[in-house]
Amino acid sequence: MLMVGIRICVPRRSPRPSARLFLMQSLLERARNIRLVCTDVDGVLTDGSLHFGLEIGHTKSFNVRDGAAIKWLQGCQIPVAFISGLDSPATRKRAEGLKVEDCFAGHLAKLPILEQLCAKYALRPDQVAHLGDDLPDLPLLSRVGLACCPADAAQEILEACHYVVPVPGGRGVLRSVAELILKAQGSWDRVVSGYRG
Secondary structure (H helix, E strand, O other), X not given: OOOOOOEEOOOOOOXXXXXXXXXXXXXXXXXXXXXXXXXXXXXXXXXXXXEEOOOOOEEOOOOHHHHHHHHHHHHOOOOEEEXXXXXXXXXXHHHHHOOOOEEEEOOOOOHHHHHHHHHHHOOOHHHEEEEOOOHHHHHHHOOOOEEEEEOOOOHHXXXXXXXXXXXXXXXXXXXXXXXXXXXXXXXXXXXXXHHHO
């Protein structure tokens, strides 16, 4: 199976072809074991911008491709959870629209949320993927089975992740991770066939 557009965190020197193959196989093995996808919101599902106007509060722009990917994961019995440091009505509204049952907005201490989700779904951390872009995500990224981030994540996050998605936050990061997981688990063809009629 050829995976196009995947950037794996590797040593500074470019690895030999055999090492690249090993890294890809390791990434696919990690993705094959995932039973829950957790994601930060601001900087991953959005570009991190907050839009303020005369009204109280702010708005955000979410990428529709990530929304579709969430539905694909849910359809394959892989729940998705939002874990955001910012308490935002926009985040809760997006979660509600996508039927994301586990939406934790306003939680800078994210590790207890991961532990709560693992207990709820009877999972080990290595069965969880997390997508993050900045330092509050680091404790989760260092514990989960598949650590992912957008290309414009903080340097410490880039170094901690198994998979650096080659797009910036808000440009379909979760969609790329969902495709990786579903291909690794043999569910991608079923998702695609649903659109072929």
